[in-house]
Amino acid sequence: MTPEDPAYLHHILDAILSIEEFSNGIGSAISGTAGGSGMPGSAGEGETSWWLKSHDDRSDMKKKVLFVCTHNAARSQMAEGYLNARYGDRYAAFSAGTAPGTLNPHAVRAMAEIGIDISGHRAKDLGEFDEQEMDCLIAVCEGEVCPLFPWAKEEIHQGFPDPSQLTGTDEEIMAGVRGIRDAITGWIDTTFGAA
Numbered sequence: 001m002t003p004e005d006p007a008y009l010h011h012i013l014d015a016i017l018s019i020e021e022f023s024n025g026i027g028s029a030i031s032g033t034a035g036g037s038g039m040p041g042s043a044g045e046g047e048t049s050w051w052l053k054s055h056d057d058r059s060d061m062k063k064k065v066l067f068v069c070t071h072n073a074a075r076s077q078m079a080e081g082y083l084n085a086r087y088g089d090r091y092a093a094f095s096a097g098t099a100p101g102t103l104n105p106h107a108v109r110a111m112a113e114i115g116i117d118i119s120g121h122r123a124k125d126l127g128e129f130d131e132q133e134m135d136c137l138i139a140v141c142e143g144e145v146c147p148l149f150p151w152a153k154e155e156i157h158q159g160f161p162d163p164s165q166l167t168g169t170d171e172e173i174m175a176g177v178r179g180i181r182d183a184i185t186g187w188i189d190t191t192f193g194a195a
Helices: 006-031 050-060 075-087 105-112 170-192
Strands: 063-069 091-097 136-139 155-157
Touching: 063 075, 075 091, 075 105, 075 170, 105 170
Parallel strands: 063 091, 063 136, 136 155
Antiparallel strands: none
16 A cells, blocks of 8 residues: 555544544543543443543552541641652542641641642541541541541551640741651651551
8 A cells, every 4th residue: 555545545544533533532531521432432431431430440449548636737637648649659548637627837838848738738527538438547646535437447546746736936836847747757657658
């Protein structure tokens, strides 16, 4: 077949149309639109594309870990951010509080110092996770009552000091928060890094 042969041109046009159809399937998969069945040639997929299904399947293989403290302001937020940043290929971390407050700016700064941005996090009530199965609930509060959460397969209590109790100058408070951050990240490395 040569470029001058009409069959050659027909073959090239078919190839271009196939590529366009495949690209449209990928676009629909990413945007979640119902413009077809996703992957060309896949039957019965409906509006759920092959790409989204395979992506969800990979997400479901991650172990879900819920960090809990009283206010979901610092300790559990730092733990969530670190586990997702460092071991997000194996774990999906979440955090909540039994009496949620507001995100601690010192915790945000301390995490930024090690390259992890938690500034977009918000304090969440533990009730937001009701009936959501977790592989592990980790209570990071120190000397406080562990929350009841019957949807966790395993519960661990690993207490860390409460950064909201730190006093002194801004730099003294930051030094204390750094120490708590390092204790949390060190424990996560030891507990989850080798798993």
